[in-house]
Amino acid sequence: MFTGKPIRKLVIANRGEIACRVMRTARDMGVETVAVYSEADAKSLHVALADSAYCIGPAESQKSYLNKEKIIEVCKISGSQAVHPGYGFLSENTEFAELCQENDITFIGPPSTAIRDMGIKSTSKYIMSAANVPIIEGYHGDDQSETRLLQEAEKIGYPVMIKAVRGGGGKGMRIAMTADEFSSQLASAKNEALKSFNDDIMLIEKFVVNPRHVEVQVFGDQHGNYVYLFERDCSVQRRHQKVIEEAPAPGLSDDVRRSIGEAAVRAAQAVNYVGAGTVEFVMDSEQNFYFMEMNTRLQVEHPVSEMITDTDLVEWQLRVAAGEPLPLTQDDLQIFGHAFEARVYAEDPNNDFMPGAGPLHHVLPPELVPYMRVETGIRQGDEVSVHYDPMIAKLVVWGEDRPTALSRLISALQRYQIIGLNTNINFMLSLAKHPEFQLGNVHTSFISQHNDSLFPKRDVTHEELLLAVTCLLSNRRIGSPNNTGAFSSLASARFNHNKEEIITLQHNSTDRKLRVVSHGDGSLSISEGDVLSRIEGKMIECEKTGRSTAVVESNGRVLKCDAVVMDNNVYLFTEHGLVHLTLPLPKYQTSDMAGATLSDALAPMPGVVDKVFVQPGERVEEGQPMLVMIAMKMEYVIKAPRAGLVETVPFQAGTTVQKGARLVHIAEES
Known part of the structure; x- marks a missing residue:
């Protein structure tokens, strides 16, 4: 129960895990929760957990989770007394905090004046210095010309941090180690800041090495x-x-x-x-x-x-x-x-x-x-x-x-x-x-x-291969598996006595060939080169936890790990982490990424084309920026994989592309 102004119903102006986390506490306190969601999040968990939910726009956050007026409208329609912004989106938006106050809606956060003062890094530095809080000196001035910023960087001494005054979460932040890279890092920081905060004003400060x-x-x-x-x-x-x-x-x-x-x-x-x-x-x-x-x-x-x-x-x-x-x-x-x-x-x-x-x-x-x-x-x-x-x-x-x-x-x-x-x-x-x-x-x-x-380079071990074979053969076994008592037979349904098969497992594009022979006692002999192992194995299913565990007895030792088999993939969850092995697909089931060559610039992840710098017929040098993609709130510069003439640029700015899409094709030079 509240002893102050009661909050009976709460809008959570966010998505994902933070929305779910706020709902959990609100529910414990007897507060009714209201979710907002974009069209892309209609079936998301935070919508399912809320007492009620309202769609506020399309997937693009500018038209949904950053739509201040729409969220205020939801507060009014739902009869909510307060709104919790979570983190990100509108959580540090001065205008939204003021809009809540104007509409008599409690903003779960600080006063808008505090957001404004601390949200602009140049202002916050002055306030902190006056409050006897130690600060790093730097340039926080109004002159934002590249010439002035470069002069200030030279005065401070490299390396310097280039940082958006309204930044956060690593956005609009770059490090320039030398003067030669200052201009490119500044341009990248300003562009990302404009996309994230609609503000590209920068500050320059000394970068503390290894802080x-x-x-x-x-x-x-x-x-x-x-x-x-x-x-x-x-x-x-x-x-x-x-x-x-x-x-x-x-x-x-x-x-x-x-x-x-x-x-x-x-x-x-x-x-x-x-x-x-x-x-x-x-x-x-x-x-x-x-x-x-x-x-x-x-x-x-x-x-x-x-x-x-x-x-x-x-x-x-x-x-x-x-x-x-x-x-x-x-x-x-x-x-x-x-x-x-x-x-x-x-x-x-x-x-x-x-x-x-x-x-x-x-x-x-x-x-x-x-x-x-x-x-x-x-x-x-x-x-x-x-x-x-x-x-x-x-x-x-x-x-x-x-x-x-x-x-x-x-x-x-x-x-x-x-x-x-x-x-x-x-x-x-x-x-x-x-x-x-x-x-x-x-x-x-x-x-x-x-x-x-x-990032250690490690090959799959022979013991992990034995566990993978156990997963594969158990998964193929006919009838109800015997998962209790002694090790159950893997071979009975897969092989006749003394029949052998060559199983190829692939790990990090490397093939490992195993010769598997069944025996009359239900055990298997598995050889890889000069290494020979005789094993008995089984898969144990735990209904309570939903886990499947591969267990192998080999040469007097017991090996085990959680495992999942999906299609032609075996996933082993070992003490060193996930090991992924595959049964190679027949050639007719594989693709070559739609004929991609070394002359293609491919999308490294799904995203949206933000800027296009080149046109067909234009000559580019290796490493030259050709376009910019935006994905997961990050900016990625796509560079030319080789020198040559641009032949095709199939996507325009604003187009959503899938991972592996051919963004630019550079013609072969004679």
């Missing part, structure tokens, strides 16, 4: 009370976006923890902040910290702060918005244990973390236990849309200390099954197991610095 990204969760109420709920370390990033976050930050002394928390509270007080906010700092190797920006909303990684403080920050948001005082004082707040959050993305880490889109054929999260949360907005069979962020879920674990929490994170990642799109789960396993990460030696260049060890 840590440490942020503080702050909260204020309408009665002048402020607290900090300690800090999170979000240093491990790709494309300036976070991959794994943890709380508290490893290795901080009590003095630094108190100092950075108090500095964050001063930042919130300086703008009369109300609600949940995050003050982000850059920290150098000596644990000196400098204000970077303030996110005037709930953060993606807020669950790790909840786990170590035993709080529900969405409940705090709703109560503070209703006029109630903060539930706890600073003296009441303590750190309990350690927590990690791993962001599960539809992307290919082995291809520069290229995002993906498409259907999720199989989704099976790890079994939930009291120390774990899986925050998601998708189900098996749903699609990751090209129109929105490619995050599938957030895996959050807690432990009594950092090593325990990290061990639990590794175990949960090993049991997270997703089939249909490339994901970053294997990469996060490699990251979580890395010796330097285990020691807490993290910084924002961690991935690039440890690239070779984070």
Whole structure:
């Protein structure tokens, strides 16, 4: 029950996992929930979970989730007293916060003045300096000419960070290591900022080499009370976006923890902040910290702060918005244990973390236990849309200390099954197991610095091949499998006694040929070159968990792992992550990507053509930018794969294309 202005019905002006997460707390508090959705999200999970739902426009976010007037209209039609913006979209939109106030709708967030002051980075730097919050000096001026920005970069000294003043989430942000690349990085940052925030004003500041990204969760109420709920370390990033976050930050002394928390509270007080906010700092190797920006909303990684403080920050948001005082004082707040959050993305880490889109054929999260949360907005069979962020879920674990929490994170990642799109789960396993990460030696260049060890080249093992054969033969077996007691026979339905077959399994485009011979006792002999194994195996199905486990007894050892067989694919979920093996298809079932050649520039992912720079008949040089694609809220420059004359450019700006589509064909030169 609310003790302040009651909120009986709440519109969640967002989608995906954050919409589902807000609904969960609202329902626990007895608040009725209203979803809004685009035409592309009509069958999404957040729509299914809400008490009621309203379509607000087509898939394009500018015409749906960013349509301020339409969302206000839904608030009125549904009789809602408040709107929760989640994060992203309208969560830090000053005009939307003001529009809510004009229509007597409670905006679950800070006052519009705080959003405005902290949303423009140049303004926030001045305010923070006056509030005695350490800042990094840089250029935040009105003269936005390329000449002036270049002069300021030279004055600051390279490397420099080029950053959109209204930026966030890594958008509109580039690093120029030298003067030679400044102009191209500036142009790219401005273009992305204009697409994301409708504003391409930039600031220039010194780039701290190998910094840590440490942020503080702050909260204020309408009665002048402020607290900090300690800090999170979000240093491990790709494309300036976070991959794994943890709380508290490893290795901080009590003095630094108190100092950075108090500095964050001063930042919130300086703008009369109300609600949940995050003050982000850059920290150098000596644990000196400098204000970077303030996110005037709930953060993606807020669950790790909840786990170590035993709080529900969405409940705090709703109560503070209703006029109630903060539930706890600073003296009441303590750190309990350690927590990690791993962001599960539809992307290919082995291809520069290229995002993906498409259907999720199989989704099976790890079994939930009291120390774990899986925050998601998708189900098996749903699609990751090209129109929105490619995050599938957030895996959050807690432990009594950092090593325990990290061990639990590794175990949960090993049991997270997703089939249909490339994901970053294997990469996060490699990251979580890395010796330097285990020691807490993290910084924002961690991935690039440890690239070779984070992306190990590994072949499938002979033992994994034995497990794959077990999956295949069990899957083909006729009749009801005997999954109890001793190892069941694989060979009886597949082979006659002493009959043999050659099975070819492919892994990373490499063929592995296995000679399989059945025996009268139900066992098999499997040979690969000079390696011979005699095995008995079975598949165990668990109705409670929905998992299938391949079990093999070979040469006195027992091998096992969870596994899924789909068509000609075998997916093994091992301690090292997902191993994908295929039975090669006959040639008549394969394609050559519609005749694509080395002279073609292909779409690396589904997306929308944003700009076209070349025309048929024009000569291009290798590496020359030819067009720009927008996908998953990111900008991608498509460059010429070779020099030559442009022969065809089949797509115009605004066209949606599929992965592998031929964007530009360059004619062969004699």
